[in-house]
Amino acid sequence: MADNVIVVFDFDKTIIDCDSDNWVIDDLGGTQLFDQMLQTMPWNSAMDRVMGALHSQGRTVDEITASLRRAPLPAHTVAAVKAAYALGCELRIVSDANRFFIETILEHHGLGSYFSEINTNPGYVDEEGRLRILPYHDFKTSSHGCGLCPPNMCKSTIIERIQASASLEGRKRFIYLGDGKGDYCPALRLSEEDYVMPRKNHPAWELILANPRALRAEIHGWGDAEELEEVLLRLIGDSISARGSDANRLISADCKFQTTMPLSSHEALPKPLRVPN
Numbered sequence: 001m002a003d004n005v006i007v008v009f010d011f012d013k014t015i016i017d018c019d020s021d022n023w024v025i026d027d028l029g030g031t032q033l034f035d036q037m038l039q040t041m042p043w044n045s046a047m048d049r050v051m052g053a054l055h056s057q058g059r060t061v062d063e064i065t066a067s068l069r070r071a072p073l074p075a076h077t078v079a080a081v082k083a084a085y086a087l088g089c090e091l092r093i094v095s096d097a098n099r100f101f102i103e104t105i106l107e108h109h110g111l112g113s114y115f116s117e118i119n120t121n122p123g124y125v126d127e128e129g130r131l132r133i134l135p136y137h138d139f140k141t142s143s144h145g146c147g148l149c150p151p152n153m154c155k156s157t158i159i160e161r162i163q164a165s166a167s168l169e170g171r172k173r174f175i176y177l178g179d180g181k182g183d184y185c186p187a188l189r190l191s192e193e194d195y196v197m198p199r200k201n202h203p204a205w206e207l208i209l210a211n212p213r214a215l216r217a218e219i220h221g222w223g224d225a226e227e228l229e230e231v232l233l234r235l236i237g238d239s240i241s242a243r244g245s246d247a248n249r250l251i252s253a254d255c256k257f258q259t260t261m262p263l264s265s266h267e268a269l270p271k272p273l274r275v276p277n
């Protein structure tokens with residue numbers, strides 16, 4: 001079992017093969033307005049404003065939901081998520097999309113129950129039937145202090161929290177998958193034992209390749225969903241066999257120990273083994 005592995009997925013252009021914000025806005029005819037708004041406000045705030053404008057034009061949440069259900073989520077990605085889960089990995093999402101979009105898409109593809117946690121911008125339908133999208137980090141009150149990331153979210157603050165709780169649970173290895181600029185900052189937080197899977201020829205990949213030594217984690221690129229599945233399952237497999245060989249080393253060390261120790265003190269030895277099931 002790979003129950004020592006935590007797989008962290010970005011969502012847009014990683015789990016789904018498009019950007020969910022652009023997908024919905026293009027579908028509902030809000031592209032021009034969105035582009036205008038982006039000139040004066042952060043992306044996350046522009047999303048909320050466009051949703052407000054579309055609502056006042058009479059566009060409904062049902063139309064947004066129908067659009068989200070059409071967003072491309074490749075079969076190889078579905079297979080990769082299910083296989084990683086079946087192998088015992090814990091799966092989490094860290095995304096700058098929003099909760100309403102992500103949950104709608106995952107539920108549509110039957111993937112809702114595979115993830116233990118979704119960290120993203122709040123998104124909900126208010127009492128007037130308008131979709132609200134709020135910042136994950138309330139930047140009007142205080143800054144998260146990271147110069148690399150947009151004001152509403154620095155994924156490193158989330159990764160650091162997951163790392164802290166994982167170390168309490170004895171979880172060891174992170175595998176982080178992402179494509180965007182916002183995935184570079186958390187990639188810098190990964191340790192030597194971790195793997196980062198940037199999507200080839202996307203911003204995270206370009207940033208990583210510009211200075212690979214800035215990262216401690218091992219870098220494994222992927223281009224499409226088929227390669228995502230292949231690379232992810234190979235890395236999980238490597239994590240399982242590395243764990244097995246650790247256990248074997250412990251067993252052989254222990255056997256050698258037994259032959260040279262008198263029985264009485266041997267009985268007093270604590271059991272050093274933690275053999276994986």
Ligand SMILES: [Mg+2]
Pocket residue numbers: 010011012013014178179180
């Ligand atoms: Mg992305």
Ligand SMILES: [Zn+2]
Pocket residue numbers: 146147148149153154155156185186
């Ligand atoms: Zn950051």
